[in-house]
Amino acid sequence: MVTEPTSQRHPSAADEVMELLTRFGTAWRVELVILALPIALGIWLSVRLGPVAAGAITASVVLAVVVPPPSRRLLARILHRASVRRHLEVAFASVTGVLSDRPPIIGAVVRTTGGDRVQLGLRHGTSIEDLERAGAVIASSLGVRDVRAAVDPAHQNLVTLTIIRHDPFASTGLPCPLVKAKGFDAWEGVPVGVDEEGEIVRLLLPEHNVLLGGEPGSGKSTALSVLLGAFALDPGVCLWLFDGKLVELAPWSTCARRFVGPDIALAISVLEELRGEMDRRYSELLARKVKKVAPRDGLSLHVLVIDELALYVAGTDKSLAGRFAELLRDLVARGRAAGIIVVAATQKPSTDIVPSALRDLFGFRWALRCATREASDTVLGSGWASRGFSAADSAPSTRGVGLLLHEGGIPVRLRSFHLSDGDIRVIAERAQRLRHDESVATGESEP
Numbered sequence: 001m002v003t004e005p006t007s008q009r010h011p012s013a014a015d016e017v018m019e020l021l022t023r024f025g026t027a028w029r030v031e032l033v034i035l036a037l038p039i040a041l042g043i044w045l046s047v048r049l050g051p052v053a054a055g056a057i058t059a060s061v062v063l064a065v066v067v068p069p070p071s072r073r074l075l076a077r078i079l080h081r082a083s084v085r086r087h088l089e090v091a092f093a094s095v096t097g098v099l100s101d102r103p104p105i106i107g108a109v110v111r112t113t114g115g116d117r118v119q120l121g122l123r124h125g126t127s128i129e130d131l132e133r134a135g136a137v138i139a140s141s142l143g144v145r146d147v148r149a150a151v152d153p154a155h156q157n158l159v160t161l162t163i164i165r166h167d168p169f170a171s172t173g174l175p176c177p178l179v180k181a182k183g184f185d186a187w188e189g190v191p192v193g194v195d196e197e198g199e200i201v202r203l204l205l206p207e208h209n210v211l212l213g214g215e216p217g218s219g220k221s222t223a224l225s226v227l228l229g230a231f232a233l234d235p236g237v238c239l240w241l242f243d244g245k246l247v248e249l250a251p252w253s254t255c256a257r258r259f260v261g262p263d264i265a266l267a268i269s270v271l272e273e274l275r276g277e278m279d280r281r282y283s284e285l286l287a288r289k290v291k292k293v294a295p296r297d298g299l300s301l302h303v304l305v306i307d308e309l310a311l312y313v314a315g316t317d318k319s320l321a322g323r324f325a326e327l328l329r330d331l332v333a334r335g336r337a338a339g340i341i342v343v344a345a346t347q348k349p350s351t352d353i354v355p356s357a358l359r360d361l362f363g364f365r366w367a368l369r370c371a372t373r374e375a376s377d378t379v380l381g382s383g384w385a386s387r388g389f390s391a392a393d394s395a396p397s398t399r400g401v402g403l404l405l406h407e408g409g410i411p412v413r414l415r416s417f418h419l420s421d422g423d424i425r426v427i428a429e430r431a432q433r434l435r436h437d438e439s440v441a442t443g444e445s446e447p
């Protein structure tokens with residue numbers, strides 16, 4: 001039997017108009033609801049009070065919402081979120097393949113200084129790779145600079161999509177709070193930089209060690225100076241400084257117990273001295289019947305900062321380099337409870353330079369700009385680049401931008417504070433005065 005072609009295959013003009021209206025209504029639902037509310041109020045009032053009174057009351061209600069800044073801002077936020085959602089829906093529909101068939105569910109939209117951050121729920125059969133592959137198409141549909149997707153390590157179906165409208169780190173940013181700080185408590189988080197939303201990122205270091213890496217000129221020594229500035233301003237912290245270049249950490253030498261340049265033999269003997277401190281500290285903890293140092297227990301923190309780690313652990317004299325690496329490994333491995341914090345920086349901590357037995361003990365990682373995704377993974381740990389966290393993504397010209405993997409367990413993109421030579425001098429002089437006053441008060445020798 002021959003069947004007649006059904007009307008489903010050739011939708012009528014009325015069907016097409018209905019479909020168009022439905023699509024328009026779905027896409028503009030928030031705006032339509034916002035528009036419908038005063039219209040509905042006006043009609044309702046007009047039935048009850050007549051058109052003049054209805055017009056006056058409705059206009060007053062609209063003005064009461066639109067004029068005061070808080071409600072105006074709220075309305076602007078709602079409209080902005082709706083616009084981001086609508087554009088994203090169109091962008092997903094424009095991607096050929098699985099994403100247009102099964103578009104991600106769009107969750108919360110948060111405005112950031114550089115654009116927006118959107119929570120997405122991936123549907124069955126899709127993954128972060130689909131989003132990453134479609135990144136350029138989505139960015140071009142949205143008409144933005146870039147989009148970056150990062151998956152929640154605990155839930156592979158939850159993704160944060162960062163829409164970058166302009167580089168949030170392009171401006172010089174906030175001044176480092178340490179420049180004006182009268183002092184600092186090392187048991188508090190060090191303000192190290194500003195994230196993509198303009199919030200200050202704090203790095204809480206007691207009981208942790210941090211490894212910094214990044215290409216030449218990416219801002220490692222500058223980041224070290226910010227950390228050092230904070231610790232120098234706490235007279236309760238004992239500083240041990242190693243600088244393969246001599247000039248980077250030299251301004252802090254007056255606040256340090258030991259300052260070592262590119263002299264591997266001296267570096268080894270100073271590490272042995274610090275290890276002696278660690279062993280004495282454990283005897284002290286045993287005598288006090290406690291397992292670790294704690295705030296205000298009178299036991300100072302020891303902060304060991306090493307710039308150009310490669311010079312010490314991968315120098316030409318293999319036996320000295322091996323000895324240094326072994327001593328440092330011991331300090332990183334056992335120092336935590338004794339109040340020893342190790343902060344080390346090198347350009348690329350690959351295993352041919354930093355032995356993995358040492359590198360893998362650093363819990364916190366700070367990747368400044370890296371030339372490749374692989375180099376970024378070398379600093380942060382393998383696998384982060386494929387989850388959307390690569391320090392190779394930032395512009396080479398914007399120094400100090402990187403990813404910090406610390407407490408939250410997910411790397412945070414930030415730009416470190418910048419301390420000029422003048423700022424460093426000011427902080428170091430203030431720190432030295434604080435340390436002098438403290439030693440006079442306690443009768444102990446400086447630093």
Ligand SMILES: Nc1ncnc2c1ncn2[C@@H]1O[C@H](COP(=O)(O)OP(=O)(O)OP(=O)(O)O)[C@@H](O)[C@H]1O
Nearest residue numbers: 215216217218219220221222399400415416417418
């Ligand atoms: N957050 C920042 N904002 C602005 N400029 C910065 C920032 N961080 C670093 N810089 C500038 O970038 C330049 C290189 O910084 P730095 O010396 O810290 O890099 P590095 O990674 O230690 O380089 P290298 O590997 O050669 O030692 C310096 O001129 C510094 O002033």
Ligand SMILES: [Mg+2]
Nearest residue numbers: 220221248307
């Ligand atoms: Mg440097």
